Amino acid sequence: MLKAKIIKSGRREFDCLLIDSNIIVQAKAKGSLLNKGDQLVVGDIVEVTIDQDEYFIQTLQPRKNTIFRRIIRENKVKIIASNIDLLAIVCTVSKPEYKRGLIDRYLLRAVQWEIPAIIIFNKMDEFSDFDLEFESNRLKPLEVQCFATSAVQENFKHPALPGNKELNDFLKDQTIIFLGRSGVGKSKLISHLANEDIVLLSKELASVGKGAHTTTWSELVHLDNFDIIDSPGIRTMSIQDVNIDELTTLFPDLEEYFIQCKFKDCHHEKSTKGCAFYKNQSDEKVLSRLKSYKRFKKEISEIPEWQKN
Template structure:
């Protein structure tokens, strides 16, 4: 019996990596493992036996997953698992172009809570940092304020390998150390430098396809495969299925559960249908809109993020959250 990890999946055949020898081979799943809603995804730890067939290996069982990266198929109210057993979500952002978008970062924070996976944030392209356009220190505070997890932040330049952090305490060497031995999912807008960062972290040994950024400042998706890539010190989950920033599969009740600090405060508003806007009568948080204190600015940014996401998902047909 061989213990292995799924590193690439297709309909029936799976590429597996032997945990001990790190040798890669193809195996087919035993029929009962793919029945009904069951599936095998990249990241799954499996047991394999040799058989007299082609391929010569058969997956006989799948270990219980530590966590799952998934989306909900809204129409079927069904969970679609894309990958499993991820140790860390690495949100990559750019200090220059494409410009930093809180909305996108907050969507990944929400997913990390939903999937139960720790998250870190990397501020890349710091060689082009302009403090008038973007306040890295405020964003670091905001991230930590916005999550029940401690979010480690790193200040790097994937282009300039000798860049030393000037604002935060951690740079590329700390990031390397942090990722060592982990299986990571890199997320972020197109063009922020995910591929370049991975190449820098692996000292050029892993070179993912990259494309020059277009004139409008928007990159195009150049990465299309779905697999686990051995980057040496760490493993990388790469899946186009996770690229969407849309939260159309999150229902309102679930959204509230990701903002417990706000929902407690909402209970203090005069009207239960309060919109929590600056001019909402009897709103317990309307003073956040005008306050100059940093703490209240942080609270406001969290409220704005909540209202934006809520606005987006209330436009969509609602569905009943099931216990998946």
């Protein structure tokens, strides 16, 4: 048996990276490997055998974590990738404009998928007058570390936060998903960190069939320093598949407040009687997280059930 990692998934054939030899082979999956309807996904660790120059996937090792979305209409969970070490959320303080709510939207997924996250403030060679310490402290309760980098300056150091070198060391040998809106410098940063030009994965394969969940290609790129996984299913911003009742659990840093509010259906407004968020001196950092929570709650509750995928 050879140990391998799936780096590209198809219907029946999978690109597998053989772990000992670093060779990529195509392998077929045994029919009985998974429950009906389930699929092997990128990131899966499998065991393969060779039979007359053909590779066969025999067993799937337990997954450390998964990236998934719920398909409400079909009452199913669609797994997109597995065994991810890190979500690296890339943003800029300007160009494009900094959106705190967007960071919190990605962090909601990190919590849901049980994947550690970091925030990378990129392009910091260009912008210096921004309070990164507030942003960094805001996320301390979530144990989310922040970095300040430049993808165009060699050995960039930032006065307040860990910079290029620290990030480079941090990413070593991890399987990483980079997230962030277009233009923040993801491609440039990845190439810079990996010391190579990467042709990124941006082309969606022609979709077969209809519906949002049929275009779920994903791919793992094996680089010298680390591996990256990409898929449009991961990049989707919509949180319509999040259950309104589970939303509070996706803000673990606010839990101590939620449980202290006097009324169970507290609206968490300044004027609400007995709201723990406003009981003592309010903390701006906590209130910024509460703002995202309330925005997401409104967004989820406004989507009619029949409109959900």
